[in-house]
Amino acid sequence: MFKRAINGFITTCKGLALTVRHLFASTEKREVIHVSDDNYFKQLDHGTNTIQYPKQSLPVPEVGRYQLDVEIDDCIVCDLCAKICPVDCITIESIKSTEPGGIGQTSDGTTKRLYAAQFDIDMAKCMYCGLCTIVCPTECIIMTNTYDKTVFELNHLVYEFSDMSAEEAAEKRALLEKQQAEKQAAKLAAMNKKEEGK
Ligand code: SF4
Ligand code: SF4
Structure with a gap:
């Protein structure tokens, strides 16, 4: 004892x-x-391992993978990022432009021919693999060093990058449908004319 x-x-x-x-x-x-x-x-x-966040924040590595960002003006809406994403967290809806010369150019000089009616990334599903940033031909989708993007609702982690309004998208769709219908009608008329000539 x-x-x-x-x-x-x-x-x-x-x-x-x-x-x-x-x-x-x-x-x-x-x-x-x-x-x-x-x-x-x-x-x-030694000492405390905590810092006075958010007054102080730790520097992040240059190769760190955090929140994604898309410079939509440089996006050619090729859909490669959405196709390669292993968890399907990128949703893109493209609308073909009816303008013969395209709708503009990206900062690297690539001609843009498609509108991005929708470009959403669900960061709640993203596994931060970075594949989308690797395949992007115009390097407009990047991993930023922002890691402290707290939200209260899960659906707020769906980042919307399209700068088109629903009205603009509907207008572009209608224009495309009209152009396609006109092309189809012209094609049919040409075929009928050919048949009549036989
Ligand atoms: S980082 Fe990976 S998981 Fe996240 S959106 Fe890009 S391809 Fe998808
Ligand atoms: S890969 Fe790049 S250019 Fe193509 S849709 Fe994705 S962000 Fe846009």
Whole structure:
């Protein structure tokens, strides 16, 4: 019993010593240093490991994968990103332009021929593989260094990048349908004329 009491006393002292050590160590604030710094992990050995977020924030690695962003003006709506996405979290609806010369150019000079009536990315489903950013021919879909995009509703994680209104999209669809109907009618008329000439 005497031995147990001694052991209990020693254990209590050890526990208290640990508590006191952490109590004083916690007054040392963690410095915000870059992850590539040699001291990045050494600094975790002492002091508090928390920082004064959001006043302070930790730098993120250059190759880090966080929230996606799309520069829609540079998107040619080729759908490659949606096709390669392993979890189908990119939804694109394209509308072909009726303008023969296209609807403009991207910043790298590629001619745009399709409107993006819908360009949604569901970040709640995204697995941050980065494949969409690799296949994009105009490099307009990128991983940003934004990691603290908190939302209260899950559906708010569906980011909408299309800059077309529903009315504009309906107008473009109607124009395309009209053009296609006219082409079809002209084709039929040409075929009928050919038949009559036989
Ligand atoms: S990062 Fe991967 S999972 Fe996320 S949208 Fe791009 S391809 Fe899909
Ligand atoms: S791969 Fe790039 S250009 Fe093609 S639809 Fe996706 S974001 Fe737009």
